[in-house]
Amino acid sequence: MYEHHSTDLSVTWLGQTMPGCLYNASGVWCREESELEAVRQSAAAVISKSATLAPREGNPEPRYCQTPLGSINSMGLPNRGFAYYLDYARRYDYLCGKPLFLSLSGMTLEDNCEMLRVLSEQGLPAIPEVNLSCPNVPGKPQLGYDFAATAAALDAFDRAYSGLYGVKLPPYFDPAHFSAMADILNRHPRLAFVTCINSIGNGLVVDVESESVAIKPKDGLGGLGGDYVLPTALANVREFHRLLPGKEVVGCGGVKSGREAFMHILAGARAVQVGTCLYHEGPAAFARIAAELAQLMRDKGYRSLDDFRGKLRVL
Numbered sequence: 609m610y611e612h613h614s615t616d617l618s619v620t621w622l623g624q625t626m627p628g629c630l631y632n633a634s635g636v637w638c639r640e641e642s643e644l645e646a647v648r649q650s651a652a653a654v655i656s657k658s659a660t661l662a663p664r665e666g667n668p669e670p671r672y673c674q675t676p677l678g679s680i681n682s683m684g685l686p687n688r689g690f691a692y693y694l695d696y697a698r699r700y701d702y703l704c705g706k707p708l709f710l711s712l713s714g715m716t717l718e719d720n721c722e723m724l725r726v727l728s729e730q731g732l733p734a735i736p737e738v739n740l741s742c743p744n745v746p747g748k749p750q751l752g753y754d755f756a757a758t759a760a761a762l763d764a765f766d767r768a769y770s771g772l773y774g775v776k777l778p779p780y781f782d783p784a785h786f787s788a789m790a791d792i793l794n795r796h797p798r799l800a801f802v803t804c805i806n807s808i809g810n811g812l813v814v815d816v817e818s819e820s821v822a823i824k825p826k827d828g829l830g831g832l833g834g835d836y837v838l839p840t841a842l843a844n845v846r847e848f849h850r851l852l853p854g855k856e857v858v859g860c861g862g863v864k865s866g867r868e869a870f871m872h873i874l875a876g877a878r879a880v881q882v883g884t885c886l887y888h889e890g891p892a893a894f895a896r897i898a899a900e901l902a903q904l905m906r907d908k909g910y911r912s913l914d915d916f917r918g919k920l921r922v923l
């Protein structure tokens with residue numbers, strides 16, 4: 609009836625406690641410093657747009673399209689270049705208690721290692737999330753779908769970077785692939801987290817009225833987000849949570865209310881990122897989703913995320 613216990617959405621991981629569990633998915637609201645700061649004000653952590661060594665304009669427009677079930681995009685890594693985000697990280701107010709993650713998506717393995725080395729030398733508390741899954745650069749396959757190349761990349765990251773780091777994974781669709789990737793990831797003790805999932809790559813949205821594709825790059829192929837991807841995201845979170853003991857899973861995919869955030873955490877997510885919904889609603893989405901999650905927890909009698917994280921029941 610009238611339960612007056614407080615609801616705690618804070619998350620302790622990576623040696624720190626952040627004031628909530630929600631932050632932006634890389635790519636959304638995080639290309640410019642003004643956007644990063646708006647996320648910092650309204651979310652529990654911040655991640656920057658995937659950086660390449662050199663700045664990039666990205667693919668030709670239109671390159672993002674909202675649909676009734678979510679979004680399709682082929683941005684093509686428009687970003688200010690690694691030095692811009694590194695400079696932001698140097699000036700970041702770490703005392704605000706909100707971790708800063710830097711998404712890195714070099715055009716080559718050597719570029720990723722170079723960015724990791726520079727970050728290592730700076731000794732900043734910013735945490736790298738290396739993107740193994742950008743689907744939108746023409747001619748560049750998603751690294752996370754090449755197991756041997758991923759294994760070699762992680763070996764190189766270990767040599768280039770001395771701290772804890774994470775990787776952003778593409779969605780997988782078969783238990784054999786979950787276990788093959790988990791075996792590779794488990795060989796890397798400083799790989800502290802995986803973020804599941806990046807967009808479902810190379811979907812095709814078709815408009816009947818115009819008989820046309822929705823975005824210009826790659827003849828309309830692009831990464832799907834939103835409602836389209838929620839069950840795939842939950843499968844990846846749950847499977848990697850089971851297969852990566854001692855590592856954390858960050859849930860990303862289809863979160864638009866407290867209910868989907870709850871599902872991700874029930875599946876094992878430590879923290880939850882918001883992409884498509886943030887793109888459409890702006891940073892006010894974080895307070896709304898957090899309030900909805902807190903209300904759902906109160907309805908269920910849960911006081912903290914630890915009360916239900918990873919406790920999804922099977923039949």
Ligand code: DHB
Binds near residue numbers: 742743
């Ligand atoms: C882009 C898209 C992604 O899914 C990603 O992981 C990195 C970059 C992009 O098109 O900019």
